[in-house]
Amino acid sequence: MKNANSNRDDFSRPVIRALAARAGWQCCFDGCSKLTVGPSEEGPDKITTIGIAAHICAASPNFRRYDPNATHDQRSDISNGIWLCSDHATLIDRDDVTYSETSLRAMKRRHEEACARAVRVGSSSAPVSGLVALGPAIIVTATIAGIESDAWTFKLSHFLAGDPHEIATFIGSFSSVQPYDKYVLCNELGDGRAVTGAPSLKKDDDGYVLRCPVSPIFPRTDVRRIGSGLATNDESNDLFLDAKGDIACVSGSEYFPQRVKEVLSMQRGESPFHRGFGMRFFEYFQSYSGSPWLDLLFKLDVIRQASIPYEDTVTGRHYTPLQCVTRVHTVELLSDQPSANRLPVRLRLDVNGLGTWERELRIYMPTAEQMAEIANRPRFD
Ligand SMILES: [Zn+2]
Numbered sequence: 001m002k003n004a005n006s007n008r009d010d011f012s013r014p015v016i017r018a019l020a021a022r023a024g025w026q027c028c029f030d031g032c033s034k035l036t037v038g039p040s041e042e043g044p045d046k047i048t049t050i051g052i053a054a055h056i057c058a059a060s061p062n063f064r065r066y067d068p069n070a071t072h073d074q075r076s077d078i079s080n081g082i083w084l085c086s087d088h089a090t091l092i093d094r095d096d097v098t099y100s101e102t103s104l105r106a107m108k109r110r111h112e113e114a115c116a117r118a119v120r121v122g123s124s125s126a127p128v129s130g131l132v133a134l135g136p137a138i139i140v141t142a143t144i145a146g147i148e149s150d151a152w153t154f155k156l157s158h159f160l161a162g163d164p165h166e167i168a169t170f171i172g173s174f175s176s177v178q179p180y181d182k183y184v185l186c187n188e189l190g191d192g193r194a195v196t197g198a199p200s201l202k203k204d205d206d207g208y209v210l211r212c213p214v215s216p217i218f219p220r221t222d223v224r225r226i227g228s229g230l231a232t233n234d235e236s237n238d239l240f241l242d243a244k245g246d247i248a249c250v251s252g253s254e255y256f257p258q259r260v261k262e263v264l265s266m267q268r269g270e271s272p273f274h275r276g277f278g279m280r281f282f283e284y285f286q287s288y289s290g291s292p293w294l295d296l297l298f299k300l301d302v303i304r305q306a307s308i309p310y311e312d313t314v315t316g317r318h319y320t321p322l323q324c325v326t327r328v329h330t331v332e333l334l335s336d337q338p339s340a341n342r343l344p345v346r347l348r349l350d351v352n353g354l355g356t357w358e359r360e361l362r363i364y365m366p367t368a369e370q371m372a373e374i375a376n377r378p379r380f381d
Contacts, residue, residue, distance in 0.1 A: 010059060010076060011053050011055075011076055011078075011081055012076065014287065015053070015076070015077075015078045015081060016053040016081075017161075018078055018287050018288065019053045019078060019081045019082070019083045020036070020037070020049075020051055020053070020083050021158070021159070021160040021161075021293065022083070022112050022115070022288070022293055023051075023083035023108075023111055023112060023115060024115040024118070024119075024141070024158060025037040025049075025051065025083075025158040026083075026111070026115070027051070027083065027084050027085035027088055028082050028083050028084060028107050028108050028111035028112070029084055029085070029088035029091075029092075029107060030107050030110070032084075032085060032087075032088055033111070034050075034085040034087075036049055036050050036051030036083070036085055037049045037050075037051060037158060050085055050086050051083055051084065051085060051086075052083070052084050052085070052086055052089040053081045053082075053083060054081065054082050054083075054084045054088075054089040054092060054093070055075065055080055055081065056080050056081065056082055056101055056104045056105060056108075057070060057075065057080055057101060058093075059075055059076075063093065064092070064093050064094075064095075064096035064099075065096050065100070065101050065104075082104055082105075082107065082108045083108075092104065116293065116295075116296070119131070119141065119187075119293075119296055130142060130143065130144075130186065130187045130188035131160070131186075131187040131296050131297070131299075131300055132154050132156075132184065132185065132186050132187070132210075133183070133184065133185040133192075133300050133304070134162075134167065134170060134183075134184050134195070134199065134210070134212065135170055135177065135181045135182065135183060135195075136181055136280070137161060137162050137166055137170075138159070138161060138162035138166050138167055138170065139159070139160040139161040139162065139297070139300070140154075140156045140157065140158065140159045140160065140161075140162070141156075141157040141158045141160070142154040142155060142156045142157055142210070143155045143157070144186065144188060144189070145209060146211075147189070149216065150196075150213060150214060150216075151211055151212060151213050151214060152184055152186065152193065152211075152212050152214050153209065153210065153211045153212075154186075154209070154210050155207060155208070155209055156207055156208040156209070156210055157207065160293070160297075164201065164203075164208060167199070167201050167208075167210065168201065170199070171198045171199055171200070171201060172198075174197070174198035174199075175198075178276070179311070180276055180308070180310060180311070182194055182195045182196075183195055183304065183307075183308045184199075184212045184214060185300050185303045185304055185307070185308075186303075187296060187299055187300055187303070189327075190299075190303060190327040190328040190329055190350075191217075191303060191306075191307055191326075191327055191328070192303045192304055192306070192307035192308055193212075193214035193215055193217070193307065193308075194214065194215040194218070194308060194309065195212050195213065195214060195215075196213045196214060196215050197213040198213075199211055199212040199213070217307075218307065218308075218309045218320055220320065220323060220324050220325070220326050220352045221319075221323040221324045221352065222324060222352050222353040223252060223253045223256050223324045223351050223352060223353035223354050224252045224253065224353050225252070226251075226252065226255060226256060226259060226323050226324055227251065227255070228249045228250060228251030228252075228255050229249065229250060229251075229255050229258055229259065229262070230247055230248070230249060230250075231247075231248040231249060231250045231258070232258060253353070253354055256324070256351065256354070256357075257359055257361065259322075259323075260322060260325075260347065260349075260359075260361060261361045261362075261363060263279075263305050263321045263322055264279060264281070264302065264305070264345070264361070264363045265279075265363045265364035266278040266279060267279055267280075267281060267282045267364075267366060267371065267374075268280055268282070268283070269371070269374060269375060270366075270374055272377060272378065273314065274310075274312070274313075274314075277310060277321075279301050279305065280297075280301050281298060281301060281343075281363070281365065282365065282366060282371055284297040284298065284301070285343075285365060286368065289336065294333060295331060295332055295333050298331045298333065298345070299328060299330065299331040302322070302328050302331050302347070302349075303328045305320065305321040305322045305325075306320055306321075306322040306325035306326070306327075306328055306349070307320060308320060322349075324351050324352040324353060324354075325349045325350065325351055325352075326350045326351070326352050327349065327350035328347075328348075328349055328350075329348040329349065329350070329356070330346070330347070330348045331345060331346075331347055332345065332346045332347075333345055334346055334360065338365040341364055341365060341366065341367070341370075342362040342363065342364060342365065343362065343363050343364075343365040344360060344361075344362050345360070345361055345362075345363055346358070346359070346360045346361075347359055347360075347361065
C-alpha cells in the first residue's frame, strides 16, 4: 500500500508565513475569523499558533480535492493554500462536497479582501490596523500608542515578517546594525524616522508594546531645487530632443515625476556601486503578488525612500532618495501584472513646495530571470 506521506506536496516556510500574514493571522473560514496567533505563556519572546496552511487541492492522493493532473509546483504554490484554524482545517478535509475547490477559493478571497480593507481604514474593531516596519526584517501590524518628538510607540499585533525574537535580536545587537537599516516606518502616518538608540519591547496582558527612540525629521528639499535630469518618454523611456536638437532636460517640479519614477524603478541590488540602495518592490512582488497586502508593503517602501536618509559613500552626500516628499498618503497598484516590465502605480504624496501631488506612473519591474542575472554581475561596492 502506498504511504500517503511519502509524496506529499507540502508548502515551504515562506509560503506558510505569507498565507498567515495575508489572512491577518485569522482563520479564513466564513464567519470564523478566529485569531490563530498570540503571545505564549512560555516566555516574553514566544508566540503560540493554532493556524494551519491547509491545501485547497490535497497534497497527496487519498485526500479530498486531490487533482492528479496538478504538478508538484502547483500543489505547493501559495494559490493552493488557505489559512485556517485547526477546527476548520479538519472540517474541510472531511467534506469535499460542501467545501469544493471553488467555495474554498471564494472564502479565501473574501477574507483577504476584508483584512486589507480593515488595514486601509484603520478600523479599531479589526485586529489589524496598519503596518509598521522596524528595519528590513520586521514588518508587523500595529496601532499607534504614542508619537513624541524623540520616540514613537506602537502596540503590536501580528507579524508579516520577523517575530518578537527578531525584535529582541535587533535591540540586543543595535550597535552593530547597519546604519541604513536603523529605521522605523509607519503606514498610518505615511512617514518614517531613523532610530537613534536601541528600542524597548514590553509585553503586557494583550500583546507587545514597542518604543523606538527616533531622530528629528530629516530636512526635505524644496521641489524647485531638486536639480534636473534628462527628459524621458513615460512609455518608452526614449530621450527627447529640444527645439535646437539638443537632448532635452527638465528641472524642478517638471523633473519631479521623473525623479519619483527613477527612484521607484531602482530595485535593491541593481546598482553595482550601491548594493543596499533601492526599492524592495521586487522582493514584495515575488511573495505578495495577487494579495491585498502588496499595496501596503509598497507604501511602506515608498515611505522609506521619502523619510530615511541614505549616505552615498562615494560622494559623502546624505539625502532621502525622494528628496522633497514629506508624507506618503497612498500607493495603489493599478494592475496585478507588469506589462513590458512596467507596473502602473497611482501615488498621492505631500511634496515640499508643491503641496499634495497625485499622479499615475509606470514603474520598472524586472522579471525573476532579470534579477537573477543582475545578482551575478560584478560588484564595485
Ligand atoms: Zn476557523
